[in-house]
Amino acid sequence: MFPLRSARGRMAATLVLFVLLLVAISVVAVWSARDHQSRLKSLEHRSQAAIALESARSNFYLEGIGLISGAFVPDPRLLEATTLGRTGLHQDLAEAQTALEATGDTEALLLLEDLIAEMEELEGTVDQALSIVEAGGTAAAIGVVPQVADTIEGTVVRLQEMADGQRATFASERDEASRAADSALWALVGLASGAFVLAAGVALGLTGSVIRPLASLRAKARAITAGGSHIRAEVSGPEEIASLARDFNEMTEALSAKTKEYIDTTNLTGDIIARLDKDGRWTFLNDGACRFYGKPREELLGTDSRAAVHPEDLEVTAEAIREARATKELVAGFVNRQITPKGTRVVEWNGYALFDEGGQYAAVQITGRDITERRRAEQEREGLYAELEVKAITDSLTGLYDHTHFYKRLAEEIERSKRYEQGFTLLMMDVDDFKRFNDSRGHQGGDELLRFVAYCIRKGIRDSDLAFRYGGDEFAAILVGANSSSARAVVKRINRRITERLKQTGDEAADRLSLSAGVACFPDDGTTPDALVRIADAGLRQVGSTS
Incomplete structure (x- = not known):
């Protein structure tokens, strides 16, 4: 049974069985054809024998009628009819004898030979009677007629019985031939069904032992491709498939080893x-x-x-x-x-x-x-840099932009206004009577006042405007898109906020504090930072001297 462990051995065994079934089908088909052909020939001979016997009965009866009639009425035509009947009779008997010999029916053949002998003897008697009639001895011939008539009647009956017997045998053999043909047909159907079942069994066997393991192997390969390096194929099925599975597992092991080596290399980082x-x-x-x-x-x-x-x-x-x-x-x-x-x-x-x-x-x-x-860390560093940058341009006391950043932003605003053809206003401001307040309240009180004024300036301008501590008690503001009148309105709003908040303190000295401001408009009053500062500062000094 070792060869059957391989798919090749199973296929070879199946092929041998299939060939044997085909040979069996061929043998049965040939045997059935020959048997059927033999039976058809036998039936044909039976039919010929029955027909010949019936014809012989008719010719013999015709011969006897001619003999009897010739005895009573000597007529050459009756003698001619008797001769023709005899000739036909001999031909029919020869055909019947030949047909029975072909069928191999010995019993019927012996019976026919006995009848032929009796008829030949009767023909001898008939020939003598005809000679007497020709010689004019009609009365003598008439005396032979009863004997001849009895013999003819008996022979005719026996010929008819033989013909009927052949027909009955023909019907029996025909039925038997039909049954034999049916049996052969069913045998062929059975063998063909066996071949079909064998083919179906082979197909199912291939599916179970070859195709299914191959499909499983393909699924394992896909799983390994997807990353399942631990997956292994099942070693089963025919020897070829099992060998393929073993080779597949060996390849997978080698691939896993290479993958591990690669992973170990990549793990160095x-x-x-x-x-x-x-x-x-x-x-x-x-x-x-x-x-x-x-x-x-x-x-x-x-x-x-x-x-x-x-x-x-x-x-x-x-x-x-x-x-x-x-x-x-x-x-x-x-x-x-x-x-x-x-x-x-x-x-x-x-x-x-x-x-x-x-x-x-x-x-x-x-x-x-x-x-x-x-x-x-980068974000923290960027935040620190931004914080340091803001501190670098911010006045530590008031939180406003410092003097240096003032000139940088003023120059930038001039360039921006030129590009967009939009004006702005520069305010230069200082705190009236600040020195007296600072001397009476001390530097700490002065610092508190400057922080308060810076707060009021921020609250009095828009978010788009910029506020600066220019130095000492001087402040500056860039009012984007503003003109001279709107700038003065801003100064009034800031002073009103300062006055309202200082009145709440109840300090008479603080109650008299306010901002003076000088105004310079770009581009009407100047187009450079120095020009604008000079015009605004001059306006501030003029307001201060008037106060």
Whole structure:
């Protein structure tokens, strides 16, 4: 039974059985055809014998009638009819004898030979009677007639019985031939059914022992391609399939060893090293990637990598992959956010697209580095730089922009106004009677007053306007899009706020404090920073001297 363990041996055995069935079908078909042909010939001879016997009965009866009639009425025509009847009789008997010999019916043949002998003897008697009639001895011939008539009647009856017997035998053999044909047909049907069942069994056997293991092997290969490196094929089925499964497992073991070697190599770095298929599913991750996502490799392989991308970064991530596919070059420095068990992390990626032999996009190879801490440090550093930058241009006492930043922003505003053909107004302001207040209240009281005035200035201008401490008790403001009259209205609003708040303190000295202001409009009064400051400062001095 060892050869049957292989698919080739099973196929050979099945082929032998199938050939034997075909040979059996052929033998039965040939035997049935020959038997049927033999039976048809036998039936044909039976039919011929029955027909010949009936014809012989008729001719013998005709011969006897002619003899009897000739005895009473000597007529040459009656003698001629008797001769013709005899000739036909001899032909029919010869045909009947030949047909019976062909059928092999010995009993019927012996009976016919006896009848032939009796008829020949009767013909001898008839010939003598005819000679007497020709000689004129009619009365003597008439005396022979009763004997001849009895003999003829008996012979005719026996011929009819033989003909009926042949017809009955013909009917019996015909029925038997029909049954034999039916039996042969059913035998052929049975053999053909056996061949069909054998073919169906072979098909099912192939499905079970060859096709099904091959399909299972294909499924295992797909699972391994998806990352299931631990999967192995079942060694079963015919010897060829089992050998193929063993080779497959050996190949998988070698591939797993190479993969482990590659993973060990990639684990020399703490970065993420991974590969995605064309649908975005993980097909490879090193240990660094598994640690980053907080899951074992087997759980990650084959899953959608987009599940870990921050929802707000999905589109830009897809755009980066499309860029890699389109340029077929390395895409470096791409940054997105990844959702991990440690929270949302910022990763910087480098990657390039992979293509198959047909030039179709197949995968993307990527490396990533967690830059969350670096990005946080950068943001803190940027915040510190911004804070230092603000402090560098801000007056520490009032929180307004300082003298240096005043000239920088004034120059910028001149350029902006020139570009957009829009004017602005410069206010130069100082606190009236500040020196007396500072001397009576001390420097601390003076500082508090300056902070209060700066607060009132900020509240009295718009968000788009800029306020500065020019120096000492002097302040400046750039009012975007304002003219001279609107600028003076701003000064009044600031003074009103100062007066209302100082009255609430009950301090008579503070109650007399207010702001004086000089106004310069761009471009009517000047088109340079120095010109505008000079005009506004002159206006301030003029107001101060008047006060």
